[in-house]
Amino acid sequence: MDTKGHRQHTGRRRNEAARQAILDAALDLLADADGAPVSVETIARAAGVGKQTLYRWWPSKGAVLLEALTDRAAQEVPAPDTGTLRGDLRALAVATFEAAQYPPTAPALRTLVREAARDPHLAELMRKFTESRRAAVHEILERGRQRGELPADRDPELLVDQFYGLFWYRFLLGHAPLDADTAIRFADSLLG
Amino acid sequence: MDTKGHRQHTGRRRNEAARQAILDAALDLLADADGAPVSVETIARAAGVGKQTLYRWWPSKGAVLLEALTDRAAQEVPAPDTGTLRGDLRALAVATFEAAQYPPTAPALRTLVREAARDPHLAELMRKFTESRRAAVHEILERGRQRGELPADRDPELLVDQFYGLFWYRFLLGHAPLDADTAIRFADSLLG
DNA sequence: TGTTGCCGAGACCGATAGTCTCGTCAAGGG
DNA sequence: CCCTTGACGAGACTATCGGTCTCGGCAACA
Numbered sequence: 001m002d003t004k005g006h007r008q009h010t011g012r013r014r015n016e017a018a019r020q021a022i023l024d025a026a027l028d029l030l031a032d033a034d035g036a037p038v039s040v041e042t043i044a045r046a047a048g049v050g051k052q053t054l055y056r057w058w059p060s061k062g063a064v065l066l067e068a069l070t071d072r073a074a075q076e077v078p079a080p081d082t083g084t085l086r087g088d089l090r091a092l093a094v095a096t097f098e099a100a101q102y103p104p105t106a107p108a109l110r111t112l113v114r115e116a117a118r119d120p121h122l123a124e125l126m127r128k129f130t131e132s133r134r135a136a137v138h139e140i141l142e143r144g145r146q147r148g149e150l151p152a153d154r155d156p157e158l159l160v161d162q163f164y165g166l167f168w169y170r171f172l173l174g175h176a177p178l179d180a181d182t183a184i185r186f187a188d189s190l191l192g
Numbered sequence: 193m194d195t196k197g198h199r200q201h202t203g204r205r206r207n208e209a210a211r212q213a214i215l216d217a218a219l220d221l222l223a224d225a226d227g228a229p230v231s232v233e234t235i236a237r238a239a240g241v242g243k244q245t246l247y248r249w250w251p252s253k254g255a256v257l258l259e260a261l262t263d264r265a266a267q268e269v270p271a272p273d274t275g276t277l278r279g280d281l282r283a284l285a286v287a288t289f290e291a292a293q294y295p296p297t298a299p300a301l302r303t304l305v306r307e308a309a310r311d312p313h314l315a316e317l318m319r320k321f322t323e324s325r326r327a328a329v330h331e332i333l334e335r336g337r338q339r340g341e342l343p344a345d346r347d348p349e350l351l352v353d354q355f356y357g358l359f360w361y362r363f364l365l366g367h368a369p370l371d372a373d374t375a376i377r378f379a380d381s382l383l384g
Numbered sequence: 385t386g387t388t389g390c391c392g393a394g395a396c397c398g399a400t401a402g403t404c405t406c407g408t409c410a411a412g413g414g
Numbered sequence: 415c416c417c418t419t420g421a422c423g424a425g426a427c428t429a430t431c432g433g434t435c436t437c438g439g440c441a442a443c444a
Contacts, residue, residue, distance in 0.1 A: 008444095009388095010387070010388045011388035011443080012389055012390040013389090013441080013442070018391080041431075044393095049392070050391070050392040051394085052394095052434085052435085053390080060432085060433085061431095114310060117309035118229065118309065155377060158374070158377065158378060161361055161362055161368060162357070166350075166353055169353055169356060169360060169361070176350075185347060186350060200412090203418075204421040205411065206421070207421070210422080231399080232400080233399095233400080233401090242422065243401095244423085244424090244425095245421075245423075253401070253402090
């Protein structure tokens with residue numbers, strides 16, 4: 001016990017290899033499942049690790065899955081600045097749709113959202129995870145508004161929701177493509 | 193055994209009161225849960241019925257839940273025909289958003305979608321369930337196109353997905369309102 | 385060398401979907 | 415009028431899962 005409120009670390013240290021193995025196994029299984037549930041048992045077994053090692057470092061299964069996605073697969077979304085509102089929105093839509101088309105990100109993200117539907121803890125983590133993406137759209141719209149490219153009566157919040165509403169709808173249902181051509185037509189559709 | 197391939201019904205008949213009790217209980221619990229899972233045990237107990245009676249007549253829990261919603265709560269969506277594309281789309285958006293705001297439909301639908309995320313059988317039933325709603329939007333757009341109110345380069349499929357994409361996104365996340373004013377602004381936003 | 389704390393392994397708990405069995409009860413045929 | 419059929423409520427049972435707990439072992443540091 002020291003005066004700074006934390007004490008010296010004693011005993012065995014955290015095994016970094018186990019952490020890596022867990023995240024690797026989680027992402028593999030997540031990507032392979034493509035929507036189907038992934039159990040903790042399966043992750044631990046695939047990582048050659050005890051379940052307790054998992055729960056010692058993560059608060060829930062969802063936290064492990066989300067970290068596996070963010071650490072290994074979820075590339076940063078660019079914040080395009082092409083000089084025009086239409087250009088920015090097109091670029092962001094293309095990048096967003098593109099990232100959601102290929103493994104391991106796409107199937108892992110699909111599984112994660114499905115899990116979040118039943119796991120309030122994961123749902124909250126996902127909400128935070130997606131918040132930065134929403135903020136990126138907001139910034140694009142705000143820059144456009146300042147340039148006079150966005151009519152004052154357009155509600156930015158509604159536009160952001162339209163953007164991600166369509167994205168998630170098509171991503172989760174998978175009934176229609178999310179290719180670059182669609183992205184550009186979609187961005188243009190949003191701006192009218 | 194008769195020559196027509198079906199045989200005489202013998203034995204005790206299906207208890208219609210039990211069927212009603214199951215659907216009533218399911219809708220009540222579905223609405224009360226508002227997203228939280230509803231177990232088969234709970235439904236059967238609330239209906240005063242054995243679990244086997246449930247599984248004798250429905251293939252899965254999801255099927256019971258969906259039938260409870262469609263039989264008891266899901267009012268038919270109007271197919272508005274106001275004479276203009278904008279009027280029709282506004283009316284449908286207002287009606288759709290309205291239906292998703294109040295119990296028991298709203299919380300029951302939320303629970304159902306969450307369950308569908310983990311139950312492929314239910315997901316397929318839900319897909320069929322929502323198909324007629326999508327068709328209604330398609331019809332509105334097609335009438336508008338024939339009247340020359342919709343530019344030929346607008347993709348109707350994309351517009352339908354934009355319509356339900358935003359709806360589900362806001363409905364499931366619940367972070368922004370789905371009131372009549374929003375519905376009208378949204379319809380106008382879609383048409384540009 | 386002893387204390388601390390992580391390790392893998394797996395038993396354990398509680399909840400759940402779905403199956404199976406039991407004794408009972410209703411409907412119709414012979 | 416009874417006997418066969420099949421639905422009924424009840425609940426035991428299986429299998430799966432998230433999460434907790436305990437065990438013997440081991441690594442790091444004092």
